[in-house]
Amino acid sequence: MLKQLFRNSSQDVIEERLNGSRWGAFVSELLSNSGHFLIFNALSEMALMSWTDYLIHTGHYLIVGAMFAQAWYLSRPNPHRFWGNFIGPSIYTLSDLPLEGLEFFAEPNHLILWCFAVMIATSQFIRFHKPSQTATWIIPLESLTRTSMVIALYGALIYKSYPEATGWESFINILRIPHHQFIIQSTMVVGLLLGLQTLQVTSQRKKLQETAGLLRNLAQWGMGNHAVKQAVINPEELGFRRRDRAILFMDIRGFTHWCEETSPDIVAAVLNSYYRTVEPAAAKFQPLRITLTADEIMAIYATPQQAIAAARAMQNAAETLLAPHQLGAGCALHYGSVIEGLFGSDRVRTYTAIGDVVNTAKRLETATPAGEITLSDRIYQCMEEKLEVEPREPIAAKGKTEPIAAWRLK
Incomplete structure (x- = not known):
């Protein structure tokens, strides 16, 4: 409600x-x-x-x-x-x-x-x-x-x-x-x-x-409901600000190889159906921004609770659509401080978030098998361990000196 x-x-x-x-x-x-x-x-x-x-x-x-x-x-x-x-x-x-x-x-x-x-x-x-x-x-x-x-x-x-x-x-x-x-x-x-x-x-x-x-x-x-609303009622909010955000990434596993063996018409139809199915599932939980890039979906949420609920809904929607094509999507979430606002030139701008939290969420998603959801330890701790999870092997991510502690959401 x-x-x-x-x-x-x-x-x-x-x-x-x-x-x-x-x-x-x-x-x-x-x-x-x-x-x-x-x-x-x-x-x-x-x-x-x-x-x-x-x-x-x-x-x-x-x-x-x-x-x-x-x-x-x-x-x-x-x-x-x-x-x-x-x-x-x-x-x-x-x-x-x-x-x-x-x-x-x-x-x-x-x-x-x-x-x-x-x-x-x-x-x-x-x-x-x-x-x-x-x-x-x-x-x-x-x-x-x-x-x-x-x-x-x-x-x-x-x-x-x-x-x-x-x-x-x-x-x-x-x-x-x-x-x-x-x-x-x-x-x-x-x-x-x-x-x-x-x-x-x-x-x-x-x-x-x-x-x-x-x-x-x-x-x-192009910019998401949140950015448009802020542009209407409070444009100052679109300036660069440091905020705590939950970052979600989802990507189709084996998509590039599948595209090489599949007709472009079928690829376009499946990818568009994937967007039409998964994006509404993500939108139900009030994302601040959803970005669609090739077979990757990035969503920014205000709280870990929203991001986790969205990840479950998105994974369920993706599994139903992708399974007939022997495909699946991996999903990962991280939470922390980011810089968000309008990025770009005088002619082209977009509302997004940048920072180590975003990069880490992407690294976790890359290491996530199809059909699974990976949570960073930060999100797990924010939820006060009220989740059904099992520990993953620490993930050695590019650019990180130490492996990243992570959990698999059941």
Whole structure:
């Protein structure tokens, strides 16, 4: 469970930078969609009464709660945009209907609420649940629909302000007054312009997110999740630092000789399957870095516990894949102080670790037979001897004055 939470946390940091936070999504939904009727209705009501009278009216708080509930749902990942747009109107209606009875539907603002809820729900369903080609016309149309809601509420305000306009014809005549026509026509033009701007911004944002997502994947493939996350939230961490790390190496035994006797197509297919099988097993335990070089896999872990668990999983995965080809992989681990950070030139860099610990881990792996896992004595001591192991003959490694004490993990 903790492993999954750690992995999700690492991904969430980057996803939040690309797509925004949950709180940001809620505010955006409230201001761009769910809160529109609340805002425009409040302005129309305040035009007829003082803002203090507006604030003491219970029904207005029902609208606030209903729209907040709708915004909360629609800001979640993958909501149903059609039914979600009815949450606010439904909560408000079911809450206020017992208080006002059928007179609830005689209020023009309530009819406007439901009428535009249907139109907005339909347009958002088409926009979010249908092919993306519809965005070129549905976004400006949706913006016009929203400005039409403003005009409808403006008409309701006029209707309430002119009690003498008892008939439809007299009401239309009032709307034909020049300053009313100017406001209505100007509002529609502004709505169309906002819709076109929203279309442009939405299209550009989508392209930027797609490009950023592709660059993120390329960066993670080349540098690893840990380095990419640090580059996003704390670039200083990528500088050279001395850290205690567990280093794991795994290499296929007899691979070079096998390649000489095997078709290149088969070699490529087996090696790629090996990567696809073993790398996910290593990734389950939150490596700071995984490097694939020919038939060798190197992984850097923060703790010996992670490295040992990964080694077991990787060895099991490798054995299943390689056994049919009479191949096997040797794996070894060492733990200690390394220098890690971004190494390279101004044009090409990679995140890795260097030092005697890395070299020693490689020497131990070279001496490990296929199908086995070798632990350095340092890792064995760090685990407080809580492992099922058996001692190996000390390993005489190149560059070492003394043989290396090692253990075979059972």
